[in-house]
Amino acid sequence: MVTRADVASLANVSPAVVSYVINGGPRPVSREARARVNAAIEALDYRPNAVASALRGGSTKNVGLLIPSPVNPYFAELAEVIEHELLQAGYLLSIGITHEDAKLQRTHVRSLIDRRVDGLLLISSDALAKIREHKEQLPPIVVVDRVDDTDSTSCVHVDNIQGAATAVEHLQSWGHRRIACISGPWPLRTSKDRVQGWREQQRRASAPHSPDLVAQGAFTPQGGAEAATSLLSPEHRMPGYDVPTAVFVSSDAQAHGVLHACSSLGLRVPEDISIVSFDGTQSARFTQPPLTTLRQPLKDIGASAVRLLLARIASPKEPKETLVFQGNLVVGGSCAPPKGCPGTVP
Structure with a gap:
C-alpha cells in the first residue's frame, strides 16, 4: 500500500508538506513543491484515508443515503438525481439498502456514522425514529419522500x-x-x-x-x-x-x-x-x-434535499425546513370509460 512517506520521497519533500498539500494547510506550500506533490500522488495513485482526513479537517465530503429498495424505479431514479447534485457540489454518495427493516436500518446508520459521513439523507421517516437513540453522534439529516413530524429534521416530499x-x-x-x-x-x-x-x-x-x-x-x-x-x-x-x-x-x-x-x-x-x-x-x-x-418532480425533490442537507452541514443549527411539492398528471393509455358507459375523453 502506498503511504504518505512514499509520496514525500518521490516529490523530494517532507511528509508534513504532503499533508499540507492534501489538507490545504495549515502552512503554505510553494507552487513548485505543490506541483511535485500532486504529480507524485498521481504517479503513485495515492489515496488518502478519508476518515483520518475527517478527524483532522472535519469533513469526508461523503454523504450517506438510505433507500428501501433499488427494485422500485422511483427510489433508483431519486438516488441518481441526488448523486448528480452531490457530485456537482464536490461530494460522494454512499448508499445503504434497508428493505424497510429496522435492524438493517440501524446497521447501515452505525456503519455510515463510523465512516464519518458529513450528512445523511433518509428515504424513511421510520428509520429516523429508530435511530434517535444515536442523536448525540448523528450527522445532519434530511428526510426525503417521507414526512417527519418532529421539530428538528428537515424533510422534502410531494403532496x-x-x-x-x-x-x-x-x-x-x-x-x-x-x-x-x-x-x-x-x-x-x-x-x-x-x-x-x-x-x-x-x-x-x-x-x-x-x-x-x-x-x-x-x-x-x-x-x-x-x-x-x-x-x-x-x-x-x-x-x-x-x-x-x-x-x-x-x-x-x-x-x-x-x-x-x-x-x-x-x-x-x-x-x-x-x-x-x-x-x-x-x-x-x-x-x-x-x-x-x-x-413527482424528482429533480426538484432531489436537488432541494441536497441543498437543505448541505446547508445543515455548513451550519448545523439551521432551523428545520419542510418543502412540499405538487405532482402533475402524465396521461398514458391505461384509462377508458367503464363498460356500458360511453364516457368522454378528459
Whole structure:
C-alpha cells in the first residue's frame, strides 16, 4: 500500500508538506513543491484515508443515503438525481439498502456514522425514529419522500394527499365511480396519505370508498400483483362484492404487478379496467399500455434535499425546513370509460 512517506520521497519533500498539500494547510506550500506533490500522488495513485482526513479537517465530503429498495424505479431514479447534485457540489454518495427493516436500518446508520459521513439523507421517516437513540453522534439529516413530524429534521416530499386525489379525479372524469385503491405498506405515512387522498376524492364525488375497496401491498411489483388479485380475482370476492371498474395504484412499481395480475385474470387494460398510478417514473412509459401516472418532480425533490442537507452541514443549527411539492398528471393509455358507459375523453 502506498503511504504518505512514499509520496514525500518521490516529490523530494517532507511528509508534513504532503499533508499540507492534501489538507490545504495549515502552512503554505510553494507552487513548485505543490506541483511535485500532486504529480507524485498521481504517479503513485495515492489515496488518502478519508476518515483520518475527517478527524483532522472535519469533513469526508461523503454523504450517506438510505433507500428501501433499488427494485422500485422511483427510489433508483431519486438516488441518481441526488448523486448528480452531490457530485456537482464536490461530494460522494454512499448508499445503504434497508428493505424497510429496522435492524438493517440501524446497521447501515452505525456503519455510515463510523465512516464519518458529513450528512445523511433518509428515504424513511421510520428509520429516523429508530435511530434517535444515536442523536448525540448523528450527522445532519434530511428526510426525503417521507414526512417527519418532529421539530428538528428537515424533510422534502410531494403532496401525497393532493396527488392521490388528482389521480382519482382523473378516473372519475372517465365515468368511473367504483374505484379501488392499492396502498403501500401500513402504517407508513406515505401509504396513509395516498389512501386519504383517494378516500376524500371519492367522498367529494359521492362515490364508494368503503374499506373493502382498499388492498395493501409492498411498493414492489409483487406487492401490486398480490393486492390486485385480492381485489379483482373471483376467488377472493365476498358475496355481494361489486368488482371495481378502475384502480388507483400507489406506486408505479406496484402498477407493474397490477398489469401482470390483470393479464393473468383475463382482464384487459383499459378495456375492462382502468389504472392510474403514482410516481411518474421512466418505467411507466414502457408498460403495455403506457401508464397514466401522477408524476413527482424528482429533480426538484432531489436537488432541494441536497441543498437543505448541505446547508445543515455548513451550519448545523439551521432551523428545520419542510418543502412540499405538487405532482402533475402524465396521461398514458391505461384509462377508458367503464363498460356500458360511453364516457368522454378528459
